[in-house]
Amino acid sequence: MPLKALLFDVDGTLAETEELHRICFEEAFANAGHDWEWPRDIYRDLLKITGGKERILHYLDRMSLDIGADAATRVAALHAEKNRLYALRTKFGVALRPGVRRLITEARGRGVAVAIATTTSRSNLDALLAAAFGRAGAAWFSAIVTGEDVSRKKPDPSAYLQVLGLLGLAPSECVAFEDSLNGLVAAKTAGLPVVLTPSIYTEHENFTGADCVVSDLGEPGRPLRHIAGWRPKADLIDVPALQALLVARTGERARQ
Structure with a gap:
């Protein structure tokens, strides 16, 4: 064949690229006023969940964090900000x-x-x-x-x-x-x-x-x-x- x-x-x-994604997730969280941290050991475990928005939602559920009734909208905004930061950083090569x-x-x-x-x-x-x-x-x-x-x-x-x-x-x-x-x-x-x-x-x-x-x-x-x-x-x-x-x-x- x-x-x-x-x-x-x-x-x-x-x-x-996963380490760059991790850094951008943490920066997006900080920009939104959240003190959430995703060190490498936690992020390695979170990578079992495919998809950035899905990963954030899984983390919120796992940590029993309530970000309001409009959680899906807020998670989408966090993910969009992470992607913006990722695009900026990749411009350096x-x-x-x-x-x-x-x-x-x-x-x-x-x-x-x-x-x-x-x-x-x-x-x-x-x-x-x-x-x-x-x-x-x-x-x-x-x-x-x-x-x-x-x-x-x-x-x-x-x-x-x-x-x-x-x-x-x-x-x-x-x-x-x-x-x-x-x-x-x-x-x-x-x-x-x-x-x-x-x-x-x-x-x-x-x-x-x-x-x-x-x-x-x-x-x-x-x-x-x-x-x-x-x-x-x-x-x-x-x-x-x-x-x-x-x-x-x-x-x-x-x-x-």
């Missing part, structure tokens, strides 16, 4: 994780589509893509599905299923890239093979079921570290390696 598309998650996968730009560039050059399936908001995605790929960053991707485009967020597979529909491809023709357990479950439920690169906020999670777990995608002269699952022959993940992964996965299914 030929490889036809790469499907990328965003936060933690394209770039290590965003470093993609090792191998991401190289692999995306190679895929596009070989006629392999590149798409995004994320539960982050479109404004956050636009800010990241502009910072990492330039003002026309979104044009690098053949299909984009964000949190606003689905009614159910990861670990639900809706984002991946919608991207597959937009591309007109079968899961067996694609490879998904994720960094979290929620993302892994979403991609596998959609039937996709998954290359997982744990991020600083997810490295403690159980990634059983991922087809390949590596430290990152690797760069020439900066080899990746294999963690679990299928092992690429080279020291980096490139298009031929991903094609080999699909072949290995097809052979494994035939033996079952």
Whole structure:
């Protein structure tokens, strides 16, 4: 089965952005007069909840905090302020994780589509893509599905299923890239093979079921570290390696 598309998650996968999100959440809370603090240990736990507004609502419920009858409106305003701060901070630049730009560039050059399936908001995605790929960053991707485009967020597979529909491809023709357990479950439920690169906020999670777990995608002269699952022959993940992964996965299914 030929490889036809790469499907990328965003936060933690394209770039290590979760710490920046955390800082912006705390700044948004302070700007609104709230003394809420989300240190790294709390934020790591909150990341089990996908979606920024959902994360705030979960925190309010968990801490028994009452912000009034119009809580949903206030939470939406807090989230919008967080996104504004995130967009401002990303203007100073965003470093993609090792191998991401190289692999995306190679895929596009070989006629392999590149798409995004994320539960982050479109404004956050636009800010990241502009910072990492330039003002026309979104044009690098053949299909984009964000949190606003689905009614159910990861670990639900809706984002991946919608991207597959937009591309007109079968899961067996694609490879998904994720960094979290929620993302892994979403991609596998959609039937996709998954290359997982744990991020600083997810490295403690159980990634059983991922087809390949590596430290990152690797760069020439900066080899990746294999963690679990299928092992690429080279020291980096490139298009031929991903094609080999699909072949290995097809052979494994035939033996079952």
